[in-house]
Amino acid sequence: MASKIKKIGLLTAGGDCPGLNAVIRAATRAALNNGIEVIGYKFGYKGLYLNDFEELTKARVSGIQHLGGTILYSSNKDNLFEYDVEIDGKTVMKDVSDVAIKNMKKENVDALIIIGGDGTLTSARDFARKGVKVIGVPKTIDNDLAVTDVTFGFNSAINVARDALDRLHTTAESHHRIMILEVMGRNAGWIALHSGIAGSADVILIPEIPYDIKKIAARIKEREKRGKLFSIIAVAEGAIPVGGDVVVSKIVKDSPDPIRLGGIGNVLAIQLEDLIQKHEVRATILGHLQRGGSPSTFDRILATRYGVKAIELLLDKRYGNMVTINGDSMSYEHLENIIGRPKNVNPEGELVKTARSIGITFGD
């Protein structure tokens, strides 16, 4: 018979997002209430490798629900299955996952709660394959993880983006300008689509629907004819022109997912100003503002549900699973069925159709 879980380790890895602390708090409280000790590894998998952790008590997780970021810190670079180590003065890539497992044994840690996105959960799956008792909790502002309807952090991010669009609206109208807001989301258009609809954008550009710049210009001119001398464009950082490619801002070499998107807002501004000579076109890149700050009410509740469900799965010995939400039900799915299956906006879906019905153009 499998032995009872007495002690667990939590870690947060990948890009941070609002709600991480709410998950840490909820999972810690639920675990402690079930007689399970909790430690938190620092800086994601790096802490597991270096055995760098702190004890999580009720006092330690008190007063953190409303805080953005993560009290455990995070890193999106440390993949312990392909880890940069120095041997004889040279940096070589090595699988150091056994060091992590030894560290767990040394501290009597029976299981891990791993909170992260696609890259982080890939390693969670790999640890599960090695027999480590793991529960995954999905996290990303991008909302691009398969199997779960919504990830915490997304709602907070779209609130920030919607607020930015509201603010751009008033200044765009005052100056008769075309204002472009570039939002995050990697290769998924969820943030642009949701914030664009809520923020009354005239044009929404998402990776799932390649755009034609001439069609965007035509829409702006058509608005002009109706006396609307300003326009608002919400563009996802991963949006692509028909037959073209994404705009890359940076390559982070030691990251499992090295491509950082960004810059399409400025590219569009230059191209559009050429086509629409009457108006100035300005771009704002919202960037990491979407990831910082307090989680929304929705995200605090969602994160709490994710954290509590993670402990429930542990108590039920459902190791190797990730917590999910489907409709209003918390559930789970095996980590093997999640990795490498991004969730994208359906170009034929109800939300895109709704946007089109009220006159929003996707530049196609």
Ligand code: F6P
């Ligand atoms: O996945 C979350 C996210 O914020 C993406 O929307 C964005 O493309 C990326 O992370 C930015 O990563 P970094 O924090 O490394 O710049």
